[in-house]
Every structure is written in structure tokens, then in C-alpha cells.
Amino acid sequence: METIRLTMAQALVKFLDNQYVEFDGKEQKFVKGIFTIFGHGNVVGLGQALEQDSGGLIVHQGRNEQGMAHAAIGYAKQKHRKQIYACTSSVGPGAANMVTAAATATANRIPVLLLPGDTFATRQPDPVLQQVEQFNDLTLTTNDAYRAVSKYWDRISRPEQLMFSMINAMRVLTDPAETGAVTIALPQDVQGEVYDYPVSFFKKRVHRIERRVPTRAMIDDAVNVMKGKKKPFIVCGGGVRYSEAAEALKSFAEKFNIPFGETQAGKSAVVWDHELNMGGIGTTGNLASNILAKDADVVIGIGTRYTDFTTASKWLFQNPEVDFVNINVASFDAYKLDAVKVVADAKATLEALESRLEAEGYKSAYNNEIADAKDKWKAELNRLFNIKYNNDFVPEVAGHLDDKMEEYKEMLGSSLTQTRVIGMLDELLDDSAVVVGASGSLPGDLQRVWCPKEPNTYHMEYGYSCMGYEVNAALGVKLAEPKREVYAMVGDGSYMMLHSELVTSIQERAKINIILLDNMEFGCINNLQMGHGMGSFGTEMRHRNPKTGLLDDNLVKIDFAMNAAAYGCKTYSVRTEEELAAAIADAKKQEVSTLIDIKVLPKTMTNGYESWWRVGNAEVAEKESVVNATKELKAELDKARRY
Numbered sequence: 001m002e003t004i005r006l007t008m009a010q011a012l013v014k015f016l017d018n019q020y021v022e023f024d025g026k027e028q029k030f031v032k033g034i035f036t037i038f039g040h041g042n043v044v045g046l047g048q049a050l051e052q053d054s055g056g057l058i059v060h061q062g063r064n065e066q067g068m069a070h071a072a073i074g075y076a077k078q079k080h081r082k083q084i085y086a087c088t089s090s091v092g093p094g095a096a097n098m099v100t101a102a103a104t105a106t107a108n109r110i111p112v113l114l115l116p117g118d119t120f121a122t123r124q125p126d127p128v129l130q131q132v133e134q135f136n137d138l139t140l141t142t143n144d145a146y147r148a149v150s151k152y153w154d155r156i157s158r159p160e161q162l163m164f165s166m167i168n169a170m171r172v173l174t175d176p177a178e179t180g181a182v183t184i185a186l187p188q189d190v191q192g193e194v195y196d197y198p199v200s201f202f203k204k205r206v207h208r209i210e211r212r213v214p215t216r217a218m219i220d221d222a223v224n225v226m227k228g229k230k231k232p233f234i235v236c237g238g239g240v241r242y243s244e245a246a247e248a249l250k251s252f253a254e255k256f257n258i259p260f261g262e263t264q265a266g267k268s269a270v271v272w273d274h275e276l277n278m279g280g281i282g283t284t285g286n287l288a289s290n291i292l293a294k295d296a297d298v299v300i301g302i303g304t305r306y307t308d309f310t311t312a313s314k315w316l317f318q319n320p321e322v323d324f325v326n327i328n329v330a331s332f333d334a335y336k337l338d339a340v341k342v343v344a345d346a347k348a349t350l351e352a353l354e355s356r357l358e359a360e361g362y363k364s365a366y367n368n369e370i371a372d373a374k375d376k377w378k379a380e381l382n383r384l385f386n387i388k389y390n391n392d393f394v395p396e397v398a399g400h401l402d403d404k405m406e407e408y409k410e411m412l413g414s415s416l417t418q419t420r421v422i423g424m425l426d427e428l429l430d431d432s433a434v435v436v437g438a439s440g441s442l443p444g445d446l447q448r449v450w451c452p453k454e455p456n457t458y459h460m461e462y463g464y465s466c467m468g469y470e471v472n473a474a475l476g477v478k479l480a481e482p483k484r485e486v487y488a489m490v491g492d493g494s495y496m497m498l499h500s501e502l503v504t505s506i507q508e509r510a511k512i513n514i515i516l517l518d519n520m521e522f523g524c525i526n527n528l529q530m531g532h533g534m535g536s537f538g539t540e541m542r543h544r545n546p547k548t549g550l551l552d553d554n555l556v557k558i559d560f561a562m563n564a565a566a567y568g569c570k571t572y573s574v575r576t577e578e579e580l581a582a583a584i585a586d587a588k589k590q591e592v593s594t595l596i597d598i599k600v601l602p603k604t605m606t607n608g609y610e611s612w613w614r615v616g617n618a619e620v621a622e623k624e625s626v627v628n629a630t631k632e633l634k635a636e637l638d639k640a641r642r643y
């Protein structure tokens with residue numbers, strides 16, 4: 001047997017450089033590169049291997065481990081899971097920092113390879129710097145925290161273990177039904193240990209991303225449910241995008257006249273003005289989708305996880321006759337809502353189902369309902385996009401901070417409304433631009449009102465809704481789409497939580513644009529608490545008041561433009577419509593990353609449409625408003641499915 005003498009880390013790099021995927025006959029390299037933050041736990045092991053020979057892998061320098069891993073997730077998501085980045089951290093805090101990102105990847109079913117350094121396998125120098133030391137179990141390290149949030153986890157305690165472990169890592173990363181975070185913990189001594197690896201381990205490997213074909217029985221089941229149904233409704237989930245099934249979906253929907261709603265991950269599979277595209281569905285859905293979903297007698301969920309936001313906590317589908325047909329590569333998802341299951345690829349299934357339903361002479365029984373619902377929504381959209389502050393102003397989310405609007409207006413120096421700003425952006429950004437989001441009030445607004453004019457221009461992480469994803473993932477999206485303008489859509493709270501890789505975007509000359517909507521509050525959470533009977537508590541950005549001892553003094557002002565300018569970004573402060581138009585026009589001309597600090601009034605985001613969301617409200621409370629809200633919640637719960 002021919003062997004090659006390498007350290008474990010050198011072998012790992014060589015292996016990663018030789019992984020490819022094939023999808024629909026097209027082959028491409030699977031691992032684009034590696035984000036690194038070096039410390040004693042990885043610099044002389046994996047760091048040495050990368051310095052010596054990184055092969056075709058591009059090596060980036062991250063700023064915060066979570067931030068760089070968000071960039072890696074953004075990249076893989078935008079590449080529809082066909083190409084990934086690896087991320088390596090040191091031991092202890094560096095490793096712990098990536099755990100949140102592992103969860104983000106796993107919740108969203110996005111492949112990312114995490115390579116945290118680990119404490120010594122030999123234990124000779126223990127306790128090493130940054131070792132936690134659990135008295136009851138010396139095998140536990142920080143990296144065991146990844147187990148709960150990884151789809152595959154391993155620790156390489158001997159160099160030869162690398163081989164089967166990495167082959168398994170590739171199995172999970174390239175399997176659409178299994179994918180998510182893969183964590184391979186690398187003890188810092190083992191990284192540098194030598195082994196005679198068989199040359200065959202480094203051969204070029206092509207992992208086929210298979211389209212799992214539905215069985216005849218699965219299609220029979222689906223046809224049997226559908227053929228008696230008059231008001232079918234499709235939920236277009238992320239799986240439609242990952243399976244590249246948009247054309248098949250359009251053909252299917254058009255043939256049988258079936259409207260479809262979009263989840264956050266599925267949005268922009270099909271452009272917004274397709275006549276059967278009703279737009280966002282669920283808790284953060286719009287009027288058109290939610291009206292039709294309520295009456296649907298069969299829901300065809302394609303590539304959707306059916307989160308509580310998508311189903312409005314199982315409340316949305318109110319027709320007593322409703323049945324579900326779930327098309328999903330993951331049987332776990334296919335089994336949800338007690339559905340008829342087609343455990344298979346979206347495109348393959350839609351094609352098979354289309355020909356069978358056609359043979360049955362199937363057609364939905366909609367008359368004008370689809371066009372009427374969409375017209376209603378378009379009129380509402382037009383209203384939202386044109387809301388301006390005036391003397392008798394009533395904000396969209398009314399009755400919470402109405403008496404504080406003037407104070408906000410003065411402190412922000414702006415009376416721009418959030419929906420107007422988004423409406424202007426919808427017009428001003430190029431059709432090919434990609435918007436990136438994750439948390440706060442923006443995902444709800446964007447799912448409802450954003451109008452993608454080209455496919456795959458909407459990138460929302462709403463599986464984990466992790467504050468701090470937006471800016472960092474925008475870098476990953478830019479690396480995946482170097483020719484497009486990329487816009488991170490972020491609130492003040494989320495920007496402050498984490499924007500570390502903004503500096504990396506400057507370092508890499510990879511221009512991203514940050515659209516920051518500063519409303520001086522954790523706006524959506526303020527809406528949530530006040531909408532459930534509480535007061536405003538701990539969610540507005542206010543100074544501590546020496547008189548009350550509470551955080552209820554004047555508002556905290558932040559100049560975000562100045563903050564980003566310090567990193568080298570071109571920045572803009574926006575308080576008027578004219579300034580916004582000028583900033584967008586100028587930002588397009590820049591080659592460096594930009595930040596547009598837009599001051600918007602709180603409570604001017606969109607509110608709900610025909611939807612509901614279950615939260616755990618207090619059953620007893622001093623405030624009657626809280627108890628009343630709990631009663632209302634229980635009344636809605638009665639309308640929801642039990643499982």
C-alpha cells in the first residue's frame with residue numbers, strides 16, 4: 001500500500017482540497033476555503049498545515065468565530081448547499097464562540113464544517129490554558145457543547161481516526177436530508193502528530209447529490225388525496241430553492257391553477273409578480289397568502305420545515321377538511337402535521353405528480369379568489385410603501401408608544417417610517433441585488449412586502465433568527481455572488497450584537513452594503529411584550545434614570561455611520577427620503593463596503609395579517625392587560641391544530 005507521511009492537520013487539508021460534488025451531472029469543488037482564527041489550539045497544527053500547503057483552498061482571517069461561521073453559512077446557503085467553507089477556531093472560548101453558529105446552520109439545514117481545536121489527547125500538560133476541567137468527567141471539553149447542535153460530531157484522538165471520520169463528515173454535509181453543522185474537534189497535540197496515510201485517502205472524491213425519486217406508491221397516495229380537493233395551496237419552502245425546483249413548481253402550479261405562498265427560506269424561488277405567487281405565508285405572512293391558506297382544503301408543503309412562523313403555530317389552516325401532502329427529502333419533515341408523505345426530491349416529485357394529476361384531469365376549483373386576494377394585497381402594499389409621518393399620525397403598531405413618537409422623532413432627527421423606507425429600497429435597489437436578513441422586525445416586514453424581481457435575491461436566515469447573522473452572512477453571500485450588490489438588512493440591536501466580519505469585508509475588498517434601520521429599540525420584542533399586555537420593559541434603548549433607578553430616562557443616541565466609518569466603510573446618515581435616495585445611488589458607485597444609517601420611527605414596521613403566534617404569556621399577573629392577553633391567546637389556541 002502506498003502511503004504518505006503527514007501530520008493529521010496536513011492530511012485534513014489535503015483531504016478537504018480533494019472533495020467534489022456532482023448535481024444534475026455538473027461537478028464542482030465542494031470546499032471553497034477555510035475561515036480561521038488562530039490561537040494556541042490550532043495555529044501550530046492546522047495553521048502550520050495551511051501555511052505549508054493550502055492547495056486550492058482559500059484561507060480567510062476571521063474577526064469573531066461566530067461571525068466568520070455566519071459568513072460560511074451565508075456562503076453555503078446562497079450556493080444552495082453545493083459548496084461550503086470550513087471554519088477553524090482555537091480551544092476554549094474560540095471554540096465556544098462557534099457553537100451558536102453551529103446551531104444556526106443546523107436549524108437552517110445548511111452545511112458548514114467546524115474544526116475547533118481541542119485540549120490535549122495525551123492530557124500531559126493538563127489543565128491547558130482555557131480548559132474548563134469538569135471534575136466528574138475528564139473527557140468533557142468545551143467542544144462537547146457542539147453535540148446538541150451538530151448533525152455529526154467527532155473528536156480525532158488519534159491521527160488515523162481522521163480517515164473514516166472525514167468520509168462520514170462528507171456523507172452528512174452532502175446529503176440534503178442530513179445536512180447541517182458538522183463538528184470535528186481537533187485536539188491540539190493530535191493535529192501535529194504524524195501518520196503514514198494511505199494515498200487512496202486523498203484521491204479525488206465526487207459526492208453525488210442525488211435526487212431521491214418518489215416511489216409509485218408515494219405518488220399514488222398524493223394523487224388520492226389531491227384529486228377530490230378543490231382549493232389546494234402550495235407552501236414553497238427552502239427545499240424548492242435547494243433542489244432548484246422553481247421551474248417545476250411554476251409548471252405544476254400553472255397547470256392545475258394552484259396558488260403558492262413562500263416561507264422565508266423559499267422566498268424568491270419564483271419572482272414576486274408571478275400570478276400564482278401569493279408571497280409570504282404564516283405569522284409574518286401577507287394578506288393574500290394567509291387569506292387563501294385559511295380556506296385551503298389541501299396544503300402541499302414542498303421542502304418546508306413547517307415552523308411555527310410558517311403555520312402560525314398550527315392555527316393558519318382553518319378549513320376543517322384540510323389535508324396535508326408533504327414533499328420533503330427529510331422524512332422527519334415529511335411526517336409533520338400527520339401528512340401524506342412523499343419522501344423525495346422536490347423537482348423529481350413535482351414532475352412525477354404533475355404527469356399523474358394531468359392524467360387524472362385534475363384542476364383546482366378556484367374562480368377569482370386568487371386574483372382577488374393578490375389585488376387586495378397589492379393595494380395594501382401600496383399603502384404600506386407610502387406611509388408618511390404627519391400631525392395625526394397613527395403608527396402601524398398603534399397603542400403602544402403613541403405618546404412617545406414626538407420624543408423619538410426629535411432624538412432620531414427623523415420622521416421616516418420603516419415601511420416607506422423599505423418601499424423606497426424596493427424601488428431603488430438593482431433587481432439583481434441580494435438582500436440578507438435574519439432577526440428583528442425586518443424579517444417579518446421583508447417576508448411580507450419585499451418583491452423579488454429576480455430569483456434567489458432574498459436570503460433570510462429564519463430557522464434560528466440569530467441576531468448578528470445579517471452583516472456577517474452578507475460577506476459570505478458576496479463571496480458566493482461577487483458580481484451582485486449585497487445588502488445586509490439589519491436593526492440597530494442586531495448590528496450591535498455582532499458585525500465583526502464587516503472588517504473582513506474591507507480586508508478582502510469584498511464590498512457589502514449595510515442598510516441599518518435604527519429605531520432605538522429592540523422593536524419587535526417591544527411590540528411583542530406590549531401586544532401581550534406588558535408595559536415597555538427593557539426593550540427601548542434608554543439611559544438609566546437616577547430618579548427611578550430604571551432604564552426609563554432619555555433615549556441612547558448612537559452614530560452608526562461614524563462607527564462603520566472607523567473601519568474604513570463609506571457611510572451615510574439618512575433622515576429624509578432625499579438623503580436615502582442619494583445614499584443608495586452613491587453607495588452603488590463605491591468599491592468599499594458601505595453602511596447607511598437610517599433613522600426610522602419605532603412602531604412603523606408592518607403589523608400582522610390574518611395570523612397568530614403562540615407565546616407563553618403569564619396566567620396570573622398584577623396587570624389585568626396581561627391576564628386578558630392570556631385569555632385571548634387561549635381563545636386562539638382553541639382554533640389551532642393540536643399537533
Ligand SMILES: Cc1ncc(C[n+]2csc(CCOP(=O)(O)OP(=O)(O)O)c2C)c(N)n1
Pocket residue numbers: 439440441442464465466467468490491492493494495497519521522523524525
Ligand atoms: C442572538 C439572539 N439573541 C436574542 C434574540 C431575540 N431577539 C429577537 S429580535 C431582538 C431585537 C432586535 O432588535 P433590532 O435589531 O433593533 O430590530 P428591530 O426589531 O428593532 O427592528 C431580540 C433581542 C435573537 N433573535 N437572537
Ligand SMILES: O=C1C[C@@H](O)[C@H](O)[C@@H](O)C1=O
Pocket residue numbers: 438439440441443444465466524525
Ligand atoms: O424572538 C423573536 C421574535 C421575532 O419577531 C424576531 O424576528 C426574531 O428575531 C426573534 O428572535
Ligand SMILES: [Mg+2]
Pocket residue numbers: 491492493517518519520521522523
Ligand atoms: Mg431596533
